[in-house]
Amino acid sequence: MAEGFANRYGSDVLTARSSGLASTQSLARDTRLVMQEINIDISKHVPRPYDPFDAITYDLVVNMAGYRLPGHPPKEVIEWKVPDPYGSTVAEYRKARDTIEQLVMRLILDLRRKAGSAPRR
Numbered sequence: 001m002a003e004g005f006a007n008r009y010g011s012d013v014l015t016a017r018s019s020g021l022a023s024t025q026s027l028a029r030d031t032r033l034v035m036q037e038i039n040i041d042i043s044k045h046v047p048r049p050y051d052p053f054d055a056i057t058y059d060l061v062v063n064m065a066g067y068r069l070p071g072h073p074p075k076e077v078i079e080w081k082v083p084d085p086y087g088s089t090v091a092e093y094r095k096a097r098d099t100i101e102q103l104v105m106r107l108i109l110d111l112r113r114k115a116g117s118a119p120r121r
Helices: 002-009 029-036 090-117
Strands: 061-063 077-079
Touching (some): 002 090
Parallel strands (some): 061 077
């Protein structure tokens, strides 16, 4: 969900790539459903496992796993505590979606502010 929001609304300040500590082979049906409800199509998203060797090349990693990330820590890590709705009701998926949307939008606004205050070359 976070990758879907980030790519839809924040492509001017970030490139989002999601992965998970316990990634699955496919997205949960209800994840696709609740995102489609707000016209964000994530049906082509393929879950990827978290790779600490890739992560050290990123400027920022958002961790929603609730666990410490393995390997050498990336440059910056933000921790978001969002309950995983997997196996829950569609209402719980919507709740998680709405929480993630708010967090992603705040992050995008922060990145835009930082980009706007960066010294011009």
